[in-house]
Amino acid sequence: MAEDRSGDLGPGHLWMEGKTLVELRADQERPTHMPRGPAKRTGPGFLNPAMAPARTRSVLLMADALEHDWLVKPDHDLRALDALCATGVRVRRWRNEIPDEHQHRLRITANDLDKVALVQLKAAHERHPPSVAVGHAVEDDRYEREPQGEMHNGLFVMQNDARITLMEAAYQWVDLDPFGSPVNFLDAAIQGLSRTAFLEVTATDTAALTGSSASSQHRRYGAKGIVDSYAHDDAVRVLLGLIATTAARHDRCIEPVLALFDGHHVRVSVKVRRSRDGASDVLNSMGWRVRQANGTYRFVHHPSPEEVERASGPLWIGPLWDRDIAGRMTQERVVAVCSPSESELHAHRAVGLVWSDADQEYAQRELRRSVRYIAEAADLMSREHTLYHMDDLPNMAGTGQAPKMEALFAALHEAGFAAARVPDIDPFFVTDAPFPEVMATTCALVGSSTD
Ligand SMILES: C[S@@+](CC[C@H](N)C(=O)[O-])C[C@H]1O[C@@H](n2cnc3c(N)ncnc32)[C@H](O)[C@@H]1O
Structure with missing residues (x-):
């Protein structure tokens, strides 16, 4: 029986995200190269170009996992699911942009x-189609019942409630x-993961996350x-807290790998491992941010009354x-992996x-921009720091x-401390310098207002 293609709106007009050709609906405006904020959704098949940087980072993280074998053993396959894939730009980007030498290990649903x-x-x-043909068979041995979907040129496509798909196979x-x-999807997502896995979560309800x-x-x-300068960081940590618990x-x-407040959404990427002891330890990483009189904060497990x-x-x-991992997300790397060669263009x-x-210059x-400041801040963001x-x-x-x-930064580095800008729409930085040092350095650079 011929497949029902009644929803195909035709090729619309072509756009390129990363190095992947994307068909936009004919009535969707050509995106600018710097789309920001929530886009007005114009019906099924609408692509939100403002999410392109998050998809780009997803490509980089997956390429890194395969290249550095931090998720599956060398030569083993990696089974990836985009549970809410919409028009599939992310899965198509995984298929098109992850370096060819790793494609045969990737099974994408x-x-x-x-x-x-x-x-x-x-x-x-x-x-x-992707440049490398990947001929995976449907892995029906992994499903408890016959999976409802079809293989399309290296992508297994399913139309299901995500909660069912998440629980059906690991x-x-x-x-x-x-x-x-x-x-609504977190429980099913966590339960459906294999023993060692990677979970990426987007949340656009920033009003709820920031408070x-x-x-x-x-x-x-x-x-x-508390809606103050720390609300963005709180939003990221509240989402991580819910995922951890x-x-x-x-x-x-x-184990968080990358966690960002990216304007109108929060995106966190975490390793998830089955471990009773590790799960019991989670409370050690849960707590509260208490604002201090000097304008900064400290983390405590339980605030006093x-x-x-x-x-x-x-x-x-x-x-x-x-x-x-975050330290390898450099600007050179993103161009090498996600930008088209002359012949591809x-x-x-x-x-x-x-x-x-x-267009090509703007796209690059x-x-x-999608990885700007990440590699430089990677060390501090993975250990204790103060955010300003x-x-x-x-x-x-x-x-x-x-x-x-x-x-x-130059003055703090000179004094032997680390300091780096944080990727955020606002000008934040992190440092391991003690508060008096940051204040003294600030005063030394601009003088006090009473001078
Ligand atoms: C924000 S879009 C996903 C965008 C996509 N990941 C991308 O990068 O282009 C959210 C999608 O979730 C789908 N959706 C909502 N509830 C669902 C459910 N319970 N099961 C499966 N899909 C669902 C919607 O149809 C929509 O396509």
Whole structure:
């Protein structure tokens, strides 16, 4: 029987994300190269270009896992599921952009409830196939019942409730990218993971995560927030806290690899391991952020009654990133993995991609931006540090103005401390220098306001 392609809206117009050709609906405007913020959703098959940097980082992390064997043993396959894949740009990017030498180890499943989105995924993948043909058979031995889906050119496509797909077979890599909050999917995602696995979660309900919507934060995340300079970091830690405690309930522990507040969403990527002892230890990494009189904060396991008003939590107070993995996410690496070669670009143009040299320059700039500051901050973000908002420094130090960030870093480095900018829409930095040192250095650079 011929496959039902009634949702195929035709090729629409072509766009390129990373080095993958993407078919946008004819009525979706050509994205700018620097889309920001939540996009207006215009119906099934709408692609949110503002999520491109998160998809780019996902490609880099998966390539890194295969190259450095930190998730599955060398030569073993990696089973990856995008549980809410929509038109499948992420899975198609995994298939197109992970270096060829690793493709044969990758088994990719794409799932979504939306039939029209899946028809578009299959049509785009057929019209613009990956350069390496991967001939995986359907792994029906891994499913308790016959899997409802079809193999399409190296992608196994399923139309299911994500919670069912997540529970039906064990995946080593799961991506959860829902509209809004991921809470409804977390239990199923954690339970469905294999013994050692990797979970990437997006949450766009930033009002709830930061605490600017206190009741949603309390309902969904069981947390209380304070909307100040630390709200972005709190949002990341509240989501990590929920993932850690959910994992612990299923005898698993987490190790964060990358966790970012990326404008209108939070995205966290964690290793998840089955370990009763590790799960029991999770409370050591849960706590509260208590604001201090000097404008900074300290983490505590339990705030005292007097501290509760100045405290946000419960949240994850452990390390946020993996030093080595995040340290390899450099701008050179992203261009090497995700930017098309001249011949790939030529081939894309030959099938109708309208892409000027300026487009290519902007696209490369955007790729670099998606990992900007990550490698440099990797060491500090994986150990104890203090976070500062640049705009708070003048008040904290009584200087009336802030020094240039580069000058401050140079002075702190000179004094033997580490300091680095954090990837965030706001100018944040982290350092291991003690508070008096940061204040003295700020004063030395810009003078105190009473000078
Ligand atoms: C934000 S979109 C995913 C975007 C996609 N990951 C990407 O990068 O382009 C969320 C998707 O979740 C799907 N969805 C919502 N609830 C679902 C459920 N219970 N099971 C499966 N898919 C669901 C929607 O159809 C939608 O396509």
